[in-house]
Amino acid sequence: MENNEIRISIRNLVEFVLRSGDLDSRFVGTNRMLEGTKAHQKIQREGGAAYNAEVCLSYGVEFDGFAIILEGRADGIITEEDGIVIDEIKTTTRPLETIDEDYNLLHWAQAKCYAYIYAVLNNIESLNVQLTYCRIDTEERKSIRRAFSIEELKDFFYDLVGKYAVWARLTRDWSRERDTSVRELAFPFDSYRKGQRELAVAAYKTIEEGKKLFAQAPTGIGKTISTLFPAVKAMGEEHISKIFYLTAKTITRQVAEEAFSRMRSRGLKFRTITLTAKDKICFSKGAGCNPEQCQYARGHFDRVNDAIFDILSREEELTREKIEEYSEKHRICPFEYALDLTLWADCVICDYNYVFDPRVYLRRFFLNNKGDYAFLIDEAHNLVDRAREMFSAELYKSSFLELKKIMKSRQSKVAKLLSDINKYMISLRKECGEQGFLVKQEELKDLYKLLKELIKESEDWLSKNHGSEGFEQMLELYFDSIAFIRISEFYDERYVTLIETKKSEVKVKLFCVDPSHLLRESAKRGKAAVFFSATLTPISYFQYILGGGSDDYSMILPSPFIRDNLCLLIADSISTKFKNRESSYDRIVEMIKSAVEQKPGNYIVYFPSYKYLNEVYTRFAARCPDVATLVQNSSMSEEERETFLAEFKPGGEKTLIGFAVLGGIFSEGVDLKGDRLIGAVIVGVGLPQISTEQDIIMDYFQAQNSMGYEYAYMFPGMNKVLQAAGRVIRSEKDRGMVLLIDERFSHRNYRDLFPEHWCHGLRIKKADDLAKKLQSFW
Template identity: 70%
Template sequence: MEKAQIKISIRNLVELVLRSGDIDSRLVSSGRMLEGTKIHQKLQKESGDRYTKEVYLSYDYLTDGFSIKLEGRADGIISEPEGIVIDEIKSTARPLEYIDEEFSLLHWAQAKCYAFIYCVQNEIKDIFVQLTYFQIDTEEKKIIRRAYEINELQDFIKQLLDSYLVWARMSDAWNSVRDSSIKTLQFPFEKYRKGQRELAVAAYKTIMQDRKLFVQAPTGIGKTISTLFPAVKAFGEQHISKIFYLTAKTITRQVAEEAFSKMREVGLKFRTLTLTAKEKICFCSEVNCNPDHCEYARGHYNRVNAALTDILEKSQVFTREIVEEYAQKHRVCPFEFALDISLWADCVICDYNYVFDPRVYLKRFFLNNEGDYTFLVDEAHNLVDRAREMFSAQISKTAFYEAKKNMKKHQPQIARSLSNINTCMISLRKQCGQTGYMINREEPGDLYKLLNRFVTEAEEWIVKNQNKGIEGFDQLLEVYFSAIAFLKISEFYDQRYVTFIETSGSEVRVKLFCVDPSYLLGEAVKRGKSAVFFSATLTPLGYFMDILGGHGEDYNINLCSPFDTDRLCLLVQDTVSTKYKNRENSYDSIVEIIKAAVDIRVGNYLVYFPSYKYMNEVYGRFTEKYPELDTFVQESAMSEEEREVFLSRFQPSNASSMVCFGVLGGIFSEGIDLKGDRLIGAIVIGVGLPQISIEQDIIMEYFQKKNGMGYENAYMFPGMNKVLQAAGRVIRSENDRGVVLLVDERFSQRNYRSLFPKHWEHGSNVRNNRELQKKLQQFWMVHNGVK
């Protein structure tokens, strides 16, 4: 009988079986430990020719009906006259005198696994295991070495795997149930919509061929199910071992959950985890993962395996609510618990950050870029700005100055470091002169040195004084972490970055600005085997392929809308200019255009503006002139509850018209689904250009040099993307019908018209409000009546 195959990394095996005690992610683990890779490289380089670094080791261990594939990378293998040495490097902030042979059972266990595999593969009977501890403050190292014979290593491995067998059996049983369900899984709808089969086939081929696919697929095709279904099928054929469904917003995560629910209704067995940010899921009023402050952190590792067993036996759906329920039941940290569940989940639904952000990506999966994963990137147009944000970092003078004032009485040496940083930034402010800003192509090397010195000096004091309630401690911690983040991003600085220094009064902000995220996104995608980027608005497709890290050999498809275009009335009012310099002259005209548009049929309308200022000016005039109309306006910072209230007003049974005012690119211009008569019209004021700013001009200059399309890359393409997203709120299903009115003279210009999707080709222009109302009357007479 063929033995069941199970693959597990040595690190995950050791941690799963042997972990115990508290979560204690105080400063040490989240601060200088970011430099672990550099420390490894430093020690490996110092070790000379006899040292072979980063050696991949794997071994198929046959036991009790299973073939368990153990794999991992030994930090180093040293060839000495006395024999072979397996080296495991660990960085620590603890003084080395506190570290002895009994310091960490897990460190020894990991190194002993590597030693056993090396002995078996090289047919040797004894070997040395060495732990090298590097003290990150003093840069001293301590080496602890033990000799082992293969027999005792074999006994250790056997005990370890015997303890793991309960997990192996559980994993194998699940794999059989899941894979069997995938084989018989049918598409969860009676028939494919127009374009849906084409997308599903393209996604399947992309995953099977380890490629990238860029998809523009208008609303209604069903992008989520059309990418998840083929990914699940590829999973069942063992081509991938995990699906990551990546989103920018909570609401799109719910769409993915619903797609899996549909597939479960027709027989799929599949574990899905929705990963929630630590700040949102934490049970405490303040995120402080240390056992002195958090009862869930205290003893977490003593209880977490029981919690894992419980949730895996009883559920295959791990939403935020279910994770919280089991975390409360077993008194474990919900975020760390969710991360553990992710190792057992077949699909992880999460934010872009967990794959792409260099500061927070899931290192348990992506450290070696060897995972057989697929990335499904939803609403991929959002990834451009998010990537620039993820790959950039900023520090401000005021924060360091305030921290310096507080530290004078507590630690003069740290205060001096902060003062030097403050002085450096004052110098930068002077260099900015009258313009108030400066753009450098070179890195701020002197600032790096000062920040590195501050980080080194601050760290020991912070470790010793945590939880003492010292005045100014939190401020120091904040600038410490901002310095760490800044230095981390500096590692990626290349020709795609600029150093942007900006002043405002006495304030100075220094930003490492990633102008072009394409290279870093392309490298991040290599953490998996394949990726599908999809959105209703990847227009133009070539621009998005380039900026999202695509290449000429990658696949792309541009699908047509599945809906009857006659059900959308697209009109362009091109006699008004909404350019910034002309806006004051447009207010009253816009008021009358809105009134003319909503007068023809009772229903709910959304009017989108390029800025809050513009919106509020028109809103004030509109409500003053037409107080009898029901109106509502988007606020600049709305809570979840306020958003729900806003959306709840869109009811199909409203007796009179409701006109809601919102902002292009805001929370109500994408990701909301107002089907049927909940929304019958969208009026888009302006072409959505980002506000003119120094940063946008930096982007424009960069791309003008790169491809001669600076204005398009910095302003036109992002602006039209917002327009297309807002207009896409109207027709959400095959039975919907409604109006999209575009108001701006530029909508009739050829360069903007070229960005209109295929299902807008039937649109027409109107020159005045009388013509507008005539066209609307004709449309609504065909589609069920006039007011």
């Protein structure tokens, strides 16, 4: 049965239907809202017994086949001898003499809606509407009052509801069309691959029951369609109202778009949007988001609703290109436009941070953790490190010292606080001593106090000194300080305070060692979550670290490909441990040479570091100067990455070897099907570099479950190895070789982490053995 009931707040209705003017993201202090609340409360208190504050109002109207329920809270209902006054309080920083009756029509609109509802509910024929403006810094007030008859208010109210009904009708008509298509949609391939149906059924059940699923599904199963298809079906049956497809990389977003294109080709009507980072989609790079600096910000709100209606009437697939096209057509900001469009989309394809990052998650959806959404988390193994980043925060001493010099002659209070924080960090540097770091379990409460004072004092300066010397540095430090304080609110036994020094620099970091709890809490923003990847090994580790519980589901699916299409060889006579690397270089060159000589084609060799890569590459190039090679470097642009991959052409008449870093941009998310890649050589077991942070993780989990080394080094490393090896066999027809070079690959604790389809791996001792095995395979 169709539900035509719409519940909307009066404020949201007014701000959407009547919005106009410029987009202006210039600095507004975070304390403004708090100060505004205090000003509201003071005015309400001073109103006395006749002032009824925060009056909840709700009113339902039948309009054009809809039951629209409008809700809101009037700041004040004042009972006077002459009648009732509806009071709407607004705080401002503007001089009050610049505010007149026509200052902001949205303020009147909101108050008039409250007035109409109150008049109808209380059978009042006329009343007064009052706007009370309070200047925050001086507490001066100005009231503007107008009398309205109930007929005037009724005409205004129903005109507003009528304008909103156009959008309600658009949504209802789309929902009907979408739900009909979902009911008729069949799986968009002729048959299921091995393991695909099991994954789809498990994903549907997880969404229906509102749980989490952790699924290891090897390359070739078709993870994206196997999670999106059941999610679409679940939405058609009203188990959820929206899908969020979350990824770490642009390339995996494209895979989701392609999956929807395939379903649309089978009749699906489904509106999807792909969010692009602000710095990438901005039309006015380097300019501020304000009408003076950006033509697309100027008058943005005058045109944005027309742009929304235009694109929704014509498009289902709201890609970056489409958003840019319509933004240019209507002369509006593409990033803000895209954020608005998420409200109308059935599936939002975006980065992890739009759901999980406490600093930037989409508050329009997730503010109260009551959303009936499905989160589909692709390449979920990447979320572990990303979560640690999102839930951590850091500050550098140099930022405070440099700004102190600028602010000394400009704002003495701010300069004094910057100086105090700089001195505090000097004291921390002394505590670190010669070892250069210090790990504390307790919080730096004195630093928090100083930062809060700095935030408060710098707000006033920032609001009055836009564009002056030191403004940009102060603004950056202001937001860094706020982020630090915000993260401090999560601080518990899963955190440590890490202080590191290098020469005169001091870094203070609130380091989230164990992100499991915060990920669990973040997942509550939706109804259900499916975490999937080709490499969630071991799955018990990922289920814990990604916030799963004992009642959630997990599954490990076998590879759908013929096992014998992969020749897996293990050169366990070579040690790549740091202390043995010097003696390994020439032996690895010999192994690479022997591997590629057995069949012309494209290969990638993966190394644990750039230093290791360069040492081996130099020797290989000298030994085999006629072999074509490509080398990854640490700062490749997107264009350079694409050029690198484009060299891996099908045909395989000549040999090409790419030298790349394990865990880098070419070791996952790269789809070189057929003979575009016929072999991979993996040097080492992928262990993260030994560092203070990794050792903190190790010590923490050693105390928790006696698996410190595994959680900090072994499991993350082995997942990098599995990802790199997964580049070779991408389809049923692919054949290829993977050579693992390291003595540890024969140790039982590593062999236990091998997937089932690696059980046929063969050990080799010398390059000659390798040549014989590969000759036999090819």
